[in-house]
Amino acid sequence: MSAKTTHFGFRTVEEADKAGMVRGVFTGVAPKYDLMNDMMSLGIHRLWKDAMMDWLAPRPGQHLLDVAGGTGDLAFRFLSRAGRAHATVLDLTEPMLAEGRKRAASASIPAGGRLDWVAGDAMALPFRADSFDVCTIAFGIRNVTRIPDALSEACRVLRPGGRFMALEFSRVPNDLLRKVYDLYSFGVIPGMGRVIAGDSESYRYLVESIRRFPDQETFAAMIRDAGFGHVGYRNLTMGVAALHSGWKL
Amino acid sequence: MTDAGNDDRTDDRGEARTGFDPRMLEALVCPRTGGTLRYDAAAGELISDAARLAFPIRGGIPVMLVDEARALDD
Numbered sequence: 001m002s003a004k005t006t007h008f009g010f011r012t013v014e015e016a017d018k019a020g021m022v023r024g025v026f027t028g029v030a031p032k033y034d035l036m037n038d039m040m041s042l043g044i045h046r047l048w049k050d051a052m053m054d055w056l057a058p059r060p061g062q063h064l065l066d067v068a069g070g071t072g073d074l075a076f077r078f079l080s081r082a083g084r085a086h087a088t089v090l091d092l093t094e095p096m097l098a099e100g101r102k103r104a105a106s107a108s109i110p111a112g113g114r115l116d117w118v119a120g121d122a123m124a125l126p127f128r129a130d131s132f133d134v135c136t137i138a139f140g141i142r143n144v145t146r147i148p149d150a151l152s153e154a155c156r157v158l159r160p161g162g163r164f165m166a167l168e169f170s171r172v173p174n175d176l177l178r179k180v181y182d183l184y185s186f187g188v189i190p191g192m193g194r195v196i197a198g199d200s201e202s203y204r205y206l207v208e209s210i211r212r213f214p215d216q217e218t219f220a221a222m223i224r225d226a227g228f229g230h231v232g233y234r235n236l237t238m239g240v241a242a243l244h245s246g247w248k249l
Numbered sequence: 250m251t252d253a254g255n256d257d258r259t260d261d262r263g264e265a266r267t268g269f270d271p272r273m274l275e276a277l278v279c280p281r282t283g284g285t286l287r288y289d290a291a292a293g294e295l296i297s298d299a300a301r302l303a304f305p306i307r308g309g310i311p312v313m314l315v316d317e318a319r320a321l322d323d
Binding site: 063088092094097098101116117118119120121124125126127128131132 | 270273279307312
């Protein structure tokens with residue numbers, strides 16, 4: 001077989017097929033996605049997203065691009081902290097965006113705040129170069145078929161001086177804690193997915209894709225290779241997740 | 250448009266039928282060519298003349314995926 005392959009959880013699939021498979025996962029879980037995140041992480045994903053905003057320190061007048069922004073969780077946080085600012089949410093999966101747009105109707109967006117939604121591919125961003133002040137991706141980068149392409153695209157659409165930040169599951173450095181975490185994620189999460197979202201396979205994919213994702217140092221090196229400077233990271237909850245930051249210089 | 254509450258908080262120059270905000274064209278480009286897009290309000294599409302592709306707008310959301318786009322004939 002000559003076609004290029006990539007990973008879909010622990011399975012090896014053709015590169016051309018991955019985006020459709022990822023879209024399948026998120027189309028299936030869209031209506032229950034936020035509830036499942038709360039259940040799976042025991043609500044901790046909210047603290048991680050708040051920690052991301054603390055480090056990012058949104059300011060008035062900034063324009064954020066949130067890649068794989070799904071139902072708008074980060075965009076809402078960004079706007080409520082920045083005040084008069086602009087957020088654009090991009091996601092591969094239309095039903096996730098539609099769900100977010102519904103939530104926007106009831107969310108409290110500050111006066112003068114602007115929010116828009118775009119279906120698009122992280123590896124071919126439909127935006128001009130130098131368009132955004134901030135580019136974020138939370139729990140999305142590991143679902144991208146070619147991660148270096150997505151990082152290069154993020155760098156392209158940021159204006160010089162712009163900030164990139166990624167929140168993603170990472171590697172727990174402590175061996176014992178990692179074993180406990182593995183038992184929880186492989187033993188408990190797919191079952192939760194079956195009960196709450198009626199879909200254990202999609203949640204099995206989520207758990208497997210987390211294990212496949214590069215560790216903190218490896219991912220930091222990938223961000224540097226994409227052209228970012230001053231790259232650093234912070235572990236969250238003992239490394240269950242990590243925040244990576246870089247600047248377009 | 251009952252599902253577009255956030256639009257009420259912006260100065261609403263959006264086209265009523267598609268719910269699309271034309272100000273988005275400041276940043277949006279064709280994902281294939283990187284070129285400028287043209288808004289066809291009647292058809293509810295964003296046209297990339299260079300790529301000969303029409304990207305649909307569904308529920309006010311531009312769908313900038315090449316495999317969702319309609320090929321222009323001539």
